[in-house]
Amino acid sequence: MHATSFDELGLRPELLRAVAEAGYTVPTPIQAQAIPVIMAGRDVMGGAQTGTGKTAGFALPILEKLAPMANSSPSPARHPVRALILTPTRELAIQVEEAVRTYAKYTNLRSTVVYGGVDIKQQLAIVRAGVEILVATPGRLLDHIEHKSVYLGQVEIFVLDEADRMLDMGFIPDIKRIMALLPVTAKRQNLLFSATFSGEIKKLADALLNAPQLIEVAKRNTAAETVSQCAYRVASEAKRGLLEHLVRSRNLNQVLCFVRTKHGASRLARQLEKDGLITSAIHGDKDQKARLEALEAFKAGKLQVLVATDVAARGLDIDDLPLVVNYEMPYVPEDYIHRIGRTGRAGAAGEAISFVAPDEERLLSEIERLLKKAVPIVVPEGFDPAAGSRRDHGERSERGPRHARPTHEARAPRAERAPRDETRAERPPRDETRAERPPREDPRIARELAYALNPDQPLPEPSAAASGDTRSPPRPTRPGFGHGRPVPALLMKRATPPAPPAEPDSA
Ligand code: AMP
Numbered sequence: 131m132h133a134t135s136f137d138e139l140g141l142r143p144e145l146l147r148a149v150a151e152a153g154y155t156v157p158t159p160i161q162a163q164a165i166p167v168i169m170a171g172r173d174v175m176g177g178a179q180t181g182t183g184k185t186a187g188f189a190l191p192i193l194e195k196l197a198p199m200a201n202s203s204p205s206p207a208r209h210p211v212r213a214l215i216l217t218p219t220r221e222l223a224i225q226v227e228e229a230v231r232t233y234a235k236y237t238n239l240r241s242t243v244v245y246g247g248v249d250i251k252q253q254l255a256i257v258r259a260g261v262e263i264l265v266a267t268p269g270r271l272l273d274h275i276e277h278k279s280v281y282l283g284q285v286e287i288f289v290l291d292e293a294d295r296m297l298d299m300g301f302i303p304d305i306k307r308i309m310a311l312l313p314v315t316a317k318r319q320n321l322l323f324s325a326t327f328s329g330e331i332k333k334l335a336d337a338l339l340n341a342p343q344l345i346e347v348a349k350r351n352t353a354a355e356t357v358s359q360c361a362y363r364v365a366s367e368a369k370r371g372l373l374e375h376l377v378r379s380r381n382l383n384q385v386l387c388f389v390r391t392k393h394g395a396s397r398l399a400r401q402l403e404k405d406g407l408i409t410s411a412i413h414g415d416k417d418q419k420a421r422l423e424a425l426e427a428f429k430a431g432k433l434q435v436l437v438a439t440d441v442a443a444r445g446l447d448i449d450d451l452p453l454v455v456n457y458e459m460p461y462v463p464e465d466y467i468h469r470i471g472r473t474g475r476a477g478a479a480g481e482a483i484s485f486v487a488p489d490e491e492r493l494l495s496e497i498e499r500l501l502k503k504a505v506p507i508v509v510p511e512g513f514d515p516a517a518g519s520r521r522d523h524g525e526r527s528e529r530g531p532r533h534a535r536p537t538h539e540a541r542a543p544r545a546e547r548a549p550r551d552e553t554r555a556e557r558p559p560r561d562e563t564r565a566e567r568p569p570r571e572d573p574r575i576a577r578e579l580a581y582a583l584n585p586d587q588p589l590p591e592p593s594a595a596a597s598g599d600t601r602s603p604p605r606p607t608r609p610g611f612g613h614g615r616p617v618p619a620l621l622m623k624r625a626t627p628p629a630p631p632a633e634p635d636s637a
Contacts, residue, residue, distance in 0.1 A: 132162035139165045141194050144236035149190070152232055153422065158183030160347045165191045168321065173339040176323040177346035180222065180292070181468055185229040188215075188321050192287050193234050196262055200238035209240055209260025210284040214312070216268055216305065218295040220245035226291065227265040239263060244280075246270040254279045268296070268304035275311065282311045286318055290338065293324040293331055302334065315340050357454075357470045360508045361484040361494060364515035369457055369485045370398070374405050375513045376455070376483070377434050384428060385435045387455040388469050392439055394458065399437045411437040440465045443472065456484040459493040463500040 133139050136149050136157055157165065160178045167174055168191035178184040192213045201208050215230075217223045227243035234241060241263035244253045250273055257264065257279045264271075264280065274280040288309075290296065296305060312318060320339050324331050335342065364372050377385055389395050392413035399411035410424040410433050421442065428436040440460060451473040460466050466484075473480030484505065486494050498504050509515070 132159070133157055133166070134162070139190075140169065141165070141190055142197060144197070145190055145193055145233060148233045148235050149186070154186070158187070158347075160184045160187040160345065161190070163345045163347070164188060167343045167345065168192070168319070169194055171195075171319055173319060173342040174321045175327075175335050175339055175342040175344050176321065177325070177327065177344070178323055179325040181471075182347050184291075184323055185226050186233065188289055188291075188323070189226070189230045189233050192263065192289075193230070193237060193239060195287065196239055197237050199262065202238050206258060206260035209262055211261060211264045211280060211282060212284060213263045213287040213289070214271075214282060214285045214308075215263070215265045215289040215291060216271070216296070216308065217265065217291045218267065218299050218301060220247060220267055222292060223265050223267050227263075230263050230265065234263070241265065244270045244274060246273070250274070250277065268301045268308060271308060272304055275308075282308070283313060285312050287321070288312055288318055288338075289321045289323070290334075291323050293322050293334060294326045294328065297328070297330055297334070302330075305334075306337075309338065357473055357480040357482050359470065359482045359484070360506045361486045362510050362515055363507060364485050364487065364510075366487040366489075368515050369487070370401055370405070372485060372510060372513055372515060373435070373455060373457065374402070374407060376453075376510070377407055379512055382453060383431050383434055384451055385453045385455055386428075386443070386451055386472050387435050387437045387457045388443065388460070389437060389439060390458045390460065392442075395437045395439050395442075398457065399435075402435055402437070407434045409433060409435040409437060412442045413439045416442075440468065443469070452481065454480070454482045456482065459484060459486060459490040459497070461493065463493075463497045466497045467500070 134156060136146055136154065139157065139162075141149070160176065160182045161184075164174055164176060164184070164187040168188060174188075176184060176187070178187070196212050199212065203209070215226055217226055223243050223245045227241055230241045240261040242253075242256050242261045243265040244250075244257060245267040246269050250270070253270075253274070254277060257274060266274075271280065275282070290305065296302065315338070320342075322331075322335050322338060322342070327335075362372065373385075373387065376382065387398070389398055392415050395411040395413040396415070399409045402409040410427060412421045412424050416424070424433075424436060427433050437457075440462075454470050454473040456466065456469060460469065470480070470482035473482055484494065486507075494505060
């Protein structure tokens with residue numbers, strides 16, 4: 131039996147208080163399973179994606195284990211790096227460290243995050259002052275090791291987060307170099323999380339883990355199999371009318387409506403309010419209190435529509451939503467799966483409708499490629515998506531029978547659809563700070579490319595740095611790493627943490 135409350139997990143009161151303040155009442159499946167195993171000191175191979183609550187799943191037991199070593203001494207020597215968490219991207223690194231800091235707030239444990247693409251100088255002072263929990267992207271961590279600002283010889287717990295993405299981004303050689311600097315496997319606890327377990331990941335796990343416990347939680351894409359999905363072809367200008375029509379004609383409550391940007395979310399919520407729908411929005415610009423209020427009202431069934439961005443909706447724990455609307459199609463196909471997972475949860479029947487404007491057809495194709503199945507195109511009942519207005523009662527659609535929901539409309543054969551590359555050029559990046567995903571065709575080339583483009587890889591040699599080029603070409607080997615002498619933490623004052631990069635507009 132897995133724990134059904136945080137109290138049962140044996141966490142100390144300081145952590146339980148922080149968890150309660152974060153608003154968590156029930157451990158997620160990965161937390162219920164992983165926390166006791168990690169607290170017992172075992173290595174873990176975790177099959178869990180971001181969005182499952184895995185960060186607290188490893189951060190809470192790490193904090194529990196390190197809490198006895200917490201102290202308020204100003205001496206860096208009293209704050210060696212005891213837990214190292216590696217993530218593939220700076221966004222994830224920032225997110226993970228924020229979570230660690232939230233849960234650690236009533237302990238004396240220190241944490242910080244280091245990632246590439248920003249000046250290392252600000253980070254140097256902080257890490258030199260000593261932190262027990264270090265969250266890092268691999269390349270920047272190697273830079274710190276080169277600067278002798280980080281010493282890994284006292285790491286007790288090593289976490290490799292999103293190992294499959296690490297592999298995709300060409301980070302495995304860097305990780306191996308880092309592993310060579312850690313205490314021997316028998317002396318440390320290792321946790322590896324990955325959404326997929328390819329042969330390469332298994333090989334990495336063999337090298338890293340010591341008799342691991344395998345913990346897997348439902349994959350995100352299970353929702354794709356249980357949720358009834360369809361798409362409407364509709365002009366952008368007609369989307370608002372269509373949403374209103376859908377809500378009113380079906381007398382719906384609790385419709386979760388996704389848009390891509392926080393400005394778009396605010397605007398749409400305002401417009402829908404004007405249209406007379408009880409609406410609120412949650413997005414990154416709203417403070418925690420406003421988000422919680424909107425969420426509570428939504429959960430209580432007091433809102434007809436909640437407009438959300440992908441980032442803000444992450445971790446929303448709302449069951450049995452009748453309908454998720456993709457008002458704007460996501461740029462990242464995986465976000466579609468995440469979005470539709472909000473409906474039909476816990477075995478309940480769910481429905482997801484996508485509003486696809488002509489310029490979003492390609493995004494739909496990418497989603498279908500990921501799902502490995504087509505999303506049926508149907509004609510909205512009683513609404514003319516071309517005219518953007520309600521049809522008179524009794525009028526039949528020219529494009530399909532009124533009652534046939536879902537009605538499959540003839541789709542252009544794949545060959546006629548625009549090739550994938552064109553869409554890439556057009557698409558604004560989801561977040562400029564994130565490295566472009568590599569093309570998947572040739573994994574070896576893709577990895578090299580991803581690594582070369584990745585601002586989180588180690589800093590270039592001094593000559594390149596002098597020329598202002600912060601992106602170095604891939605360097606397959608870095609002789610010397612793993613053989614350098616341990617660097618004692620230097621006595622320096624703890625400075626204020628570096629400002630994270632601007633929040634992406636998708637938040
Ligand atoms: P993660 O998969 O770790 O990125 O977590 C996804 C989201 O779920 C984050 O926003 C967390 O704050 C949230 N979360 C984690 N654990 C819980 C929980 N037990 N209850 C509710 N939300 C949670």
